Amino acid sequence: MNCITESVAKDRGANSSAGEPDHLNFPEPRSNRFARLRGDTLGYVFVITAVLLFSAQDSLSNYLGERYHPIFITMIRFWVFAAFVLFLAFRSPGGVKLLSKTAYPFLQITRGVLLPTEIAIFVFGLAHVGLVFTQAIFQSTPVIVTVLSLLFLGECVGLRRWIAVVGGQFGVLQQNPIRDP
Structure with missing residues (x-):
């Protein structure tokens, strides 16, 4: 299996188990404030x-x-x-x-x-x-981290994660204040 099919199979397995998936079990708050x-x-x-x-x-x-x-x-x-x-x-x-x-x-x-x-x-x-350009550069870090995790850590990046990264990068590119009206 490649990275994408492993990721999809793992997601389906987590959602089809009895009860709630692990990522939905929230710990109880420590104090009464919350x-x-x-x-x-x-x-x-x-x-x-x-x-x-x-x-x-x-x-x-x-x-x-x-x-x-x-x-x-x-x-x-x-x-x-x-x-x-x-x-x-x-x-x-x-x-x-x-x-x-x-x-x-x-x-x-x-x-x-x-x-x-x-x-x-x-x-x-x-x-x-300026704030807009600095944030645009700073917000491109998920793309950089994802690519570097493939190269240096041998991470397996699934299709959903790539879609999220590309969608986020598209949102970052929309911050360009020099666009012609």
Whole structure:
């Protein structure tokens, strides 16, 4: 079987099993804050919140990117992020020491260098190219990741995923503000 038929067979097998498929079983909330929200509603709340927060963050980065150096903006973002992570780490069982252990220190250090570099480049792009073009380039990452996963990881990418990636890329291409009316 090739990648596409394996993916389709796996999807059909998951949908035809007794009961609900695994991806529809939601864990129970830990606290009573979200006890009234179940399943899809809680997911919608989190997605809308994430979209609003990332939109506000990108708009603020665009505004600050015109006034301050991208490295300074990235530094401030990571200070705030580090404070938030440390707060959560100190509250967790085992504390910071347990959460900082890793079996792959080289990969974690590489990731720690690449993420601020990517954010600094993004802020630099916001300041010099604008929000629309920077987002258009940034939103093309699913295509890049999908192609690279085929080449480097030997991933099996099914037809549905390719359709989703191409459809998403078509939406990204619609953001071009220089189109003739």
